[in-house]
Amino acid sequence: MKETTAAILTIGDELLIGQVIDTNSAWIAQELNKSGIWVARRTAVGDVWDEIWQALDETLTHADIVLITGGLGPTADDITKPLLAKYFGGTMITDEKALANVNNIFKNILKRPMLEANLKQAEVPDTCTVIQNANGTAPGMWFEKEGKVVVSMPGVPYEMQGMMTNYVLPKLKEHFTLQHIAHRTSLVAGIGESFLAERIKNFENNLPAHVRLAYLPHYGLVRLRLTAKGEDATAIEKQLDNLQAQLKPLIQDVLVAAQDVSMETVLGTLLNDQKKTVATAESCTGGYISHLLTANPNSSSFFTGSVVCYDKKVKETVLKVDKQVLEEKGTVCKEVAEQLVKGVIELVNSDYAIAVTGLMGPDNGGEDKPVGTVWIGVGNKEKVEAQEFHFRYDRRRNIEMTAITAMNKMRLFILNNQ
Structure with missing residues (x-):
């Protein structure tokens, strides 16, 4: 055909x-x-x-x-x-x-x-x-x-x-007499495109001639898309299902979803399935994480609210971040990220919280805190984790990278603390 x-x-x-x-x-x-x-x-x-x-x-x-x-x-x-x-x-x-x-x-x-x-x-x-x-x-x-x-x-x-x-x-x-075109997409995070390609090169090299594998990187994520075309729709669909099943164990540790969805959709679905809620305390992202989460049509069932704590005074007065910590260590540090998580959970009574504080650019905080330095905190009422990240891009992309990374860190926290 x-x-x-x-x-x-x-x-x-x-x-x-x-x-x-x-x-x-x-x-x-x-x-x-x-x-x-x-x-x-x-x-x-x-x-x-x-x-x-x-x-x-x-x-x-x-x-x-x-x-x-x-x-x-x-x-x-x-x-x-x-x-x-x-x-x-x-x-x-x-x-x-x-x-x-x-x-x-x-x-x-x-x-x-x-x-x-x-x-x-x-x-x-x-x-x-x-x-x-x-x-x-x-x-x-x-x-x-x-x-x-x-x-x-x-x-x-x-x-x-x-x-x-x-x-x-x-x-x-x-x-027209049309062929059948089918795709299978796997969303992964936490691994670069080149490292991912090296990991699955044997799988890719052994794909049938009529099946294509595409790498689609975007803000800390990579979409792996398998595409096949042919006359027999049932055979094409079955073949792609089998190939995606073969791919899964090779990427299991970095797999976010075995479908073409956004990180905010994955996190929202996980929260809905568990009937849990999340809140955000956002400094450097200025509410962008909340914007992404509330783009989900059912976000009212899992999103409780957000505090955009851009100014140091808001961190201190609204979310009760320790004044001494702010004066001695500044706003971009582990302690502030952890206290923001605890503060917003207490303020809005959510099950989980995401907190971000960092330097998006173009100004930096010196040699120890260059542009792209971000602390991301996630947690619940019993446990809080914080991790430092160093992004190296312009202001807009640093914000995007922070938001996607923070939502993925929240996803992993939920899965590891059920």
Whole structure:
């Protein structure tokens, strides 16, 4: 069976200058992958006619499907529709269903008069199949040429996602005979990528030719992703299950989860399963650990609260850190981390607590406390542990590394003190 490939083409100057982050490509790629369509390339271009045309030419030589987002708005810089009309040899016409949708949105939802530019959003090339937009005014367009498919959709994420889910993905599955693509991901922590690769090199060298192993490092974590493609879905799934089972004993001591989840999800699930709660006392991370934990939709069942004790006075007056310790040893030390754990547990009556205090940069505390020096404390009402870490990055990455490391240390504390 021939592999079906896709290219994603995003349009807009705002993407090239970093004013808008391209989340559309990531979402589309994930959904295509689930459907058995391999993404061969991703391209971003500005609002320039010749560049869009050239990018479309190039992507069609590498892929069976090209999915385009952006450039469908009512302003002069939105040139995708007229370009596609010319590219596919069509002329612009008004689609009556799209026009009715635009009229309904302005009359009954927005309750304001339309401009001529708004009416023109109902115009489409007569060479396309129109994809109605249930979440906005700009319709999508489906083109076919020499066995290949080009789909143009709005750049607004929820409008694009609605079209993909309700129309594009189902139609692509009807149009193409697709392979089965499957993944197995293992999340590990506490080991560098190179050391991990050395540990499992024999496993990797003996993988079947159609199975790939990818290393995806991110802030103290590494995701090991096994990927396989083939015609027999049942056989592919079974094979990946067996391979992940073979991999597990090689990484058992550093394995966080045998699935593609975040550290905050792992910790939240563990706390929920044990019906326990956690709190945080955050100095150098400024509440970032709390932010990650409360991103879990069920966080109210395991997260009790946080104190952002950035200033020394807050450590002393709110969380009862010993004033003499603060004066003699400073805020970045083992004793402060331990006392922050005890203080926040007492304050909010949680089962567990995480505490962090450190230097994120760019200023440092001298030779004995350079930028990236962090003390992380975790514990419960009976026991507290604290450990010093030395991160070597910029301020943002040091905060990220501290948060992930602290949550993993809390996870290990819970598992070792049940």
